[in-house]
Amino acid sequence: MSVDDSLKLDMQLCFPLYAAARAVTQAYAPLLSKLGLTYPQYLVMLVLWETDGRTVKELGERLFLDSGTLTPLLKRLEAQGMLKRERSTEDARSVHIHLTSQGRGLRRKAVTIPEDMACKMGLSLEELSRLRDEVRRLFAMLSHPQSEPSKK
Secondary structure, three states: OOHHHHOOHHHOOHHHHHHHHHHHHHHHHHHHHOOOOOHHHHHHHHHHHHOOOOEHHHHHHHHOOOHHHHHHHHHHHHHOOOEEEEEOOOOOOOEEEEEOHHHHHHHHHHOOHHHHHHHHHOOOHHHHHHHHHHHHHHHHHHHOOOOOOOOO
């Protein structure tokens, strides 16, 4: 690849990843609107459906979001009746997030979303699994680099 080619948009990895992430988020939108959720709110709910009672800090670490981004999401979900925020009795700086019965009940309505998205993407479950694993591996390499990248 020539130096000139290396700076072409079509030769970049970042652009198809960016475009695909936007397209996936947009594909979720009509499915999530039926639940009254935005995509970031859905991510919060997924984490809480896995383990209820997480702290804001734990949610932020799991979703790679800072508290300035996460707090407004949690406030909106609380206003919708999906969760309750409770300050810890042991540590006043810590806030625990608990699903309400409405928030737990929403899980039953959301259960078809992964399959619906697989259909929208036109990929088999095996293909989706491989793609997810490769993207995770890429993220892990970028977020925890082992050494300086080599030039190939």
